[in-house]
Amino acid sequence: MNVPTLKELSQNGLDPEILFWVGCAGSFDERAKKITKSFVKLLNKANISFGVLGIEESCTGDPAKRAGNEFLYQMQAVSNIETLNSYNFKKIVTTCPHCFNTIKNEYPSLGGNYDVIHHTQLLDDLIKNGKIKVQNESFKGKKITFHDPCYLGRANKEFKAPRNLIDSVKADLKEMKSCKEKGLCCGAGGAQMFKDAEKGNEEINIKRTKEAIDTNAKIIAAGCPFCNTMLSDGLKNQKAEQKVKVLDIAEIVEQASID
Amino acid sequence: MSIFSSVFFGFIFISAISFFVFNCKKILRNINIGRGINRSDNKKQRFFNMLRLAFGQSKMLDKPFVGFLHLVVYVAFVLINIELIEIVIDGFLNKHRVLAPYLGGFYNFLTAFFEILALLVIISVVVFWVRRNILKIKRFISNDLKGWPKTDANYILYIELVLMLLFLNMNATDLYLQSSSYSDYYQSYGYFPVSQFLSPIYSSFSDLTVLYVERISWWSHIIGILFFLNYLYYSKHLHILLAFPNTYFSNLESIGKMDNLSSVYNEVKTMLDPNNDPYAVSNSNLPIEKFGASDVFDLNWFQLLNAYTCTECGRCSSECPANQTGKILSPRTIIMKTRDRLEEVGKNIDKNGKFIDDGKKLLDDYISKEELWACTTCNACVESCPIGIDPLSIIVDMRRYMVMEQSSAPTELNNMMNNIENNGAPWPFNQLDRLNWKN
Numbered sequence: 017m018n019v020p021t022l023k024e025l026s027q028n029g030l031d032p033e034i035l036f037w038v039g040c041a042g043s044f045d046e047r048a049k050k051i052t053k054s055f056v057k058l059l060n061k062a063n064i065s066f067g068v069l070g071i072e073e074s075c076t077g078d079p080a081k082r083a084g085n086e087f088l089y090q091m092q093a094v095s096n097i098e099t100l101n102s103y104n105f106k107k108i109v110t111t112c113p114h115c116f117n118t119i120k121n122e123y124p125s126l127g128g129n130y131d132v133i134h135h136t137q138l139l140d141d142l143i144k145n146g147k148i149k150v151q152n153e154s155f156k157g158k159k160i161t162f163h164d165p166c167y168l169g170r171a172n173k174e175f176k177a178p179r180n181l182i183d184s185v186k187a188d189l190k191e192m193k194s195c196k197e198k199g200l201c202c203g204a205g206g207a208q209m210f211k212d213a214e215k216g217n218e219e220i221n222i223k224r225t226k227e228a229i230d231t232n233a234k235i236i237a238a239g240c241p242f243c244n245t246m247l248s249d250g251l252k253n254q255k256a257e258q259k260v261k262v263l264d265i266a267e268i269v270e271q272a273s274i275d
Numbered sequence: 276m277s278i279f280s281s282v283f284f285g286f287i288f289i290s291a292i293s294f295f296v297f298n299c300k301k302i303l304r305n306i307n308i309g310r311g312i313n314r315s316d317n318k319k320q321r322f323f324n325m326l327r328l329a330f331g332q333s334k335m336l337d338k339p340f341v342g343f344l345h346l347v348v349y350v351a352f353v354l355i356n357i358e359l360i361e362i363v364i365d366g367f368l369n370k371h372r373v374l375a376p377y378l379g380g381f382y383n384f385l386t387a388f389f390e391i392l393a394l395l396v397i398i399s400v401v402v403f404w405v406r407r408n409i410l411k412i413k414r415f416i417s418n419d420l421k422g423w424p425k426t427d428a429n430y431i432l433y434i435e436l437v438l439m440l441l442f443l444n445m446n447a448t449d450l451y452l453q454s455s456s457y458s459d460y461y462q463s464y465g466y467f468p469v470s471q472f473l474s475p476i477y478s479s480f481s482d483l484t485v486l487y488v489e490r491i492s493w494w495s496h497i498i499g500i501l502f503f504l505n506y507l508y509y510s511k512h513l514h515i516l517l518a519f520p521n522t523y524f525s526n527l528e529s530i531g532k533m534d535n536l537s538s539v540y541n542e543v544k545t546m547l548d549p550n551n552d553p554y555a556v557s558n559s560n561l562p563i564e565k566f567g568a569s570d571v572f573d574l575n576w577f578q579l580l581n582a583y584t585c586t587e588c589g590r591c592s593s594e595c596p597a598n599q600t601g602k603i604l605s606p607r608t609i610i611m612k613t614r615d616r617l618e619e620v621g622k623n624i625d626k627n628g629k630f631i632d633d634g635k636k637l638l639d640d641y642i643s644k645e646e647l648w649a650c651t652t653c654n655a656c657v658e659s660c661p662i663g664i665d666p667l668s669i670i671v672d673m674r675r676y677m678v679m680e681q682s683s684a685p686t687e688l689n690n691m692m693n694n695i696e697n698n699g700a701p702w703p704f705n706q707l708d709r710l711n712w713k714n
């Protein structure tokens with residue numbers, strides 16, 4: 017796997033096309049690291065010139081901001097923007113919708129103006145222009161349901177790219193009861209990921225997982241490392257982890273891709 | 276007699292309008308308690324949004340059946356009120372159907388059109404009542420509607436029903452009187468496709484009785500309308516007016532974008548500035564702005580306008596993941612409590628001339644921390660509101676207060692924030708291990 021850092025690239029006088037913002041989950045969470053790798057493999061296959069910030073990357077501040085700690089968020093944002101502004105690249109791509117939303121929508125007024133896309137958008141483009149080719153066998157006719165991440169779908173109105181990708185591997189997309197603009201949250205956003213839920217009669221991730229199971233899909237496609245965790249936990253709770261798997265769209269595309 | 280009637284009408288009409296204006300001013304004053312926020316940009320797009328959402332009710336049609344009925348009631352109500360022009364002129368001049376001679380055949384069309392609208396309103400209102408009281412649709416029976424909100428919702432339906440019935444009865448008796456001994460006053464004007472079926476009810480009554488019934492209906496109808504106008508202020512029905520400014524001023528940016536607090540930005544800039552002398556005396560004389568919101572004073576005027584505009588329809592709460600899974604958070608309640616507190620503050624100002632501390636706050640006294648911490652910031656509430664209300668922004672502003680002013684976040688969140696502060700990730704991993712995934 018070839019993963020250059022921006023620092024290395026710039027020392028060699030190179031500017032990558034794309035800066036891959038890995039995100040904290042993608043860097044540290046065991047499950048999410050696999051997604052990161054799948055995505056990088058795809059970037060390598062498609063011969064994309066990209067780089068990561070590596071140890072120069074730091075939390076975007078999203079969980080702090082949404083927990084109400086605007087101060088900590090802005091400290092993170094301002095120093096990230098300083099790092100980002102010291103390099104040249106054309107686009108930022110991220111596998112996390114929270115990083116995507118924050119850098120795209122909230123960094124500009126702090127001085128960080130970038131062209132930011134979500135990895136499903138990039139992959140959709142790469143498949144469309146033939147840079148990534150997929151075979152039909154692995155997922156053909158398989159029932160897959162897609163869980164819209166709140167910060168990709170509702171917040172940024174990207175519903176198509178991930179669905180195009182599911183279509184491109186010839187899978188049978190089964191929509192859940194609530195999807196797209198009305199997609200039910202997995203329960204992780206707004207810093208809920210890091211705390212226990214308030215008292216209620218059900219956990220949000222379980223409710224969402226049940227909706228996914230109800231579609232009879234064998235795969236729940238996710239586009240966010242946090243949704244991935246929440247839904248995987250939901251499947252365990254429902255004792256369905258043998259029958260149903262949660263895969264990131266990048267993993268699906270990677271499994272179907274040909275060299 | 277005729278002078279007395281005109282004077283009486285004038286008195287009622289002018290008092291009703293004055294009281295309405297008086298309350299409108301109060302609403303305006305209360306909304307202006309809020310902090311400033313600039314919503315004067317993109318006038319064209321704002322205007323278009325208002326047409327689409329408030330006038331065209333485009334989001335209401337997400338639920339096609341009720342959306343359609345709501346549209347019927349709304350359009351009918353607006354159009355029927357055109358009839359008020361004539362009623363008011365009649366009232367002042369003590370005349371009857373004063374405009375009829377000038378409009379000729381068009382007058383017949385109008386009367387017929389209004390009657391059909393009235394019938395449609397009656398049908399819709401009955402359906403709404405059944406949905407609320409017999410079918411008990413979930414979003415109409417939840418706890419946050421107990422008490423006044425539930426009563427209010429039904430009162431609105433009853434008032435609309437009674438007004439429409441009075442309107443039709445007024446026409447039915449009018450039609451009767453047009454061929455009675457009073458026909459020189461009740462001249463043969465108008466075409467009444469609905470009330471012509473009611474008119475026969477009066478065939479066994481004396482002309483005088485019907486005359487009384489007609490007059491009573493006429494007066495009750497106009498007094499009812501003026502009453503309804505003044506009822507708005509005390510009711511969720513205020514949305515029929517405020518939906519317009521609310522959609523006009525609503526957020527035009529991506530709903531994922533949360534504002535970057537400028538007061539914080541200034542501090543962050545200074546802290547990160549390498550030339551900054553941490554021991555220097557602050558050279559700004561500006562008072563340090565409070566971070567976040569603990570009371571209505573700390574919210575912006577648009578959020579306060581939201582509070583007055585909310586229709587209490589509960590679309591937001593029925594889409595809310597926290598609410599759907601039994602947490603006490605309900606975005607509708609957040610908005611309703613904000614209005615309750617704002618009203619309380621308004622009354623305090625009415626009484627004392629200015630706000631005198633009453634020892635209460637929006638936070639804790641109206642909205643609990645438990646509610647605020649249950650939100651996933653998923654934006655489902657914002658997306659589902661048909662008139663551009665943003666409950667999430669209030670939740671986040673109150674979280675900001677709890678975290679930055681009170682340091683009262685749940686321990687787990689404090690741990691998460693400490694991690695971000697110390698090692699740049701919400702978990703306790705070493706920043707230097709960030710690239711280890713590639714091995």
Ligand code: SF4
Nearest residue numbers: 595650651653654656
């Ligand atoms: S943003 Fe918060 S209040 Fe609104 S629907 Fe989502 S969880 Fe509920």
Ligand code: SF4
Nearest residue numbers: 585586588589591660
């Ligand atoms: S905030 Fe909007 S969706 Fe929620 S109850 Fe009020 S009007 Fe309905």
